[in-house]
Every structure is written in structure tokens, then in C-alpha cells.
Amino acid sequence: GAGxxxxxxxxxxxxxxxxxxxxxxxxxxxxxYWYRQRLGQGLEFLIYFQGNSAPDKSGLPSDRFSAERTGExxxxxxxxxxxxxxxxxxxxxxxxxxxxxxxxxxxxGTRLTVT
Amino acid sequence: xxNVEQHPSTLSVQEGDSAVIKCTYSDSASNYFPWYxxxxxxxxxxxxxxxxxxxxxxxxxxxxxxxxTAKHFSLHxxxxxxxxxxxxxxxxxxGGYSxxxxxxxxxxxxxP
Numbered sequence: 001g002a003g004x005x006x007x008x009x010x011x012x013x014x015x016x017x018x019x020x021x022x023x024x025x026x027x028x029x030x031x032x033y034w035y036r037q038r039l040g041q042g043l044e045f046l047i048y049f050q051g052n053s054a055p056d057k058s059g060l061p062s063d064r065f066s067a068e069r070t071g072e073x074x075x076x077x078x079x080x081x082x083x084x085x086x087x088x089x090x091x092x093x094x095x096x097x098x099x100x101x102x103x104x105x106x107x108x109g110t111r112l113t114v115t
Numbered sequence: 116x117x118n119v120e121q122h123p124s125t126l127s128v129q130e131g132d133s134a135v136i137k138c139t140y141s142d143s144a145s146n147y148f149p150w151y152x153x154x155x156x157x158x159x160x161x162x163x164x165x166x167x168x169x170x171x172x173x174x175x176x177x178x179x180x181x182x183x184t185a186k187h188f189s190l191h192x193x194x195x196x197x198x199x200x201x202x203x204x205x206x207x208x209x210g211g212y213s214x215x216x217x218x219x220x221x222x223x224x225x226x227p
Binding site: 105 | 149151156158159160161204206212214215216217218219220
């Protein structure tokens, strides 16, 4: 079946502009996660949605970052007033709504470059 | 919070050799340990995982071992092939809906 999809695959923006990144999770997956991966680094957790519960925003690096999710489907990560240090690959993952499991499946990512 | 250390950061082997990547974690409550393979320009792909109720799991040429007492787990790849070349990440979580804490990755290069 279809995996996690993300758009755009690449985004180049000027410093100070806002950007929106989109994630479509696997159908039926109730949990959705956003991670950031800086060049040559591991994955850094940003935010997590589970069903109708309040999102876990503990990983967001500043108030310029926010995310929304419509029900159990699409999510949008917004970065306002982008800075050069925001340049990274932004990865989305989803997982089944089973409290015993933990497998997360990742999308291909959006490569953000802030000039 | 959880802290995951991974080593080595780079690993070069000859085709046919074995490769071992090791990770340690800090939170004794962690009980789910996946391994991801990331090829250039792609998202991480789950290749194998292990839960705290078992000490070893194998899937063809790859295996993972877990030592809960020492809080470390390892990925073993046997009979390596050039297509195994990629960056490998270990991770740990408390399972269920918990977020994953990742190691910094190991770049594996398999030379023909």
C-alpha cells in the first residue's frame, strides 16, 4: 500500500520567509511524528500527534515552529521567519494506533534550504 | 530524558565480511529498539527491531541483540553486500506511542 508521503521534496526559501511542509501519513495510522535531520546528524524529534489528544510539542526548538493535523490525516509543519539554521531535512513518520507497538514508518522528507 | 549513543560513526568493510554497530541507552524504562537504514536522499527505513522481552532477533543476514542489564544493543550484518552501504540509525523508546530517540548514525561502506 501507499507509504508516508511528503511535499514538497525540496524547498528553497529566503531568510525571513514562512514555509509550510506537508505530510500524508499511511491510511489508518493514528499517530504522526515530525523530526528534523541536520546534515550528517541523527533525527531530532519535533512534535507528535496521537488521535484527538493534545499534541506533544516538547521538541519544537522555538515558537517559530508550529504544526497542525486534521483529524487522523494530513499534517502541516509551519516555520515562520525562517533562519539559516533551519536548513535541514524534515521527516514525517506515522504509526498504528496500537499502544503496544511502536513501529514508525518514515516519509522521504522535505529538504529545506534557507538562503 | 533518554540518551542514545551509537558507534562507530563510520565503518568500512569488504564485501562478504560482517559488520557490527553498537548502541547504548540511558533510560531503563525504554523497551523498544528499532534499527533504521537510510540511503542517500531517502527517508529512514525500518529494517529490524527488538523488544525488551527478548535478547536476540534474526532476519536473514541481519540480527539484533539486546542486553537490558548493560543497556546496550547491537546490529549485526553478515555476508555484507555493496547494497548494504547506507547510514544506519539505532533508536530507543518506551514503546506504544512514545517518540523515538535516535543515535547519531553509522555510515557503513561495503567495498566490492
